[in-house]
Amino acid sequence: MSDLLFNTALFDEFDRLQRQMSSLFGGLPSSIRASRLSAFPQINLGSTDDSVEIVAFAPGIDPAKIEVTVDKGLLTISGERTRAEPESEGRAYAQERFAGSFRRAIELPRDADPDNVKARYANGCLAISVGKRETSRPRAIPVQ
Incomplete structure (x- = not known):
């Protein structure tokens, strides 16, 4: 049983380290694998x-409020998602639907x-297709 407790604590430490590294770099992932949870x-x-x-x-977003840019090898998706439901007077216990500005x-x-x-x-769904350079595409080489 002590091995199980050790492994759980070890994974908790890895999660904590990942959160600290994400906050250190300002939350901008260098690749999709480096993105923070619930992005x-x-x-x-x-x-x-x-x-x-x-x-x-990105359901529920007006396409006119989505901006896609490419600069220096980074593709950026940004925009704003408005609140779908009216504000209530009570306090929410949990809120799973994101509303506000976003950037990936x-x-x-x-x-x-x-x-x-x-x-x-x-x-x-926002589908983005980025073509590859002609020189990088696979091609058949004739053998003489």
């Missing part, structure tokens, strides 16, 4: 031969082409 919007990140695909889950930064791979970015919003 908004949540993101899926993938890749094809031709592009880097990012899907940000994602480090793009070196082969991403910042001049070839497309974004579309549908059904609460």
Whole structure:
């Protein structure tokens, strides 16, 4: 039983260290793996031969209030999510729906082409496609 208590305490220390490191760097992740827990919007990140695909889950947001920028290898998604329900006079015990300004930064791979970015919003999902540079795409080499 003492081994179980030691392992639990060890994982708690790792969690504490991760929170401290996140606050030290101002909460801006250098990659999706470094993002803090419960960041908004949540993101899926993938890749094809031709592009880097990012899907940000942002339901209930007016697409006109979302801004996507690319600068120096960082793709930034920012905007504002308004409160959906009216303010109540009582105190909330728990509040799971985020309201307010948000900003997520994602480090793009070196082969991403910042001049070839497309974004579309549908059904609460912001889909962003960042093309890859022509020189980085796989190609067949003829053998003579």
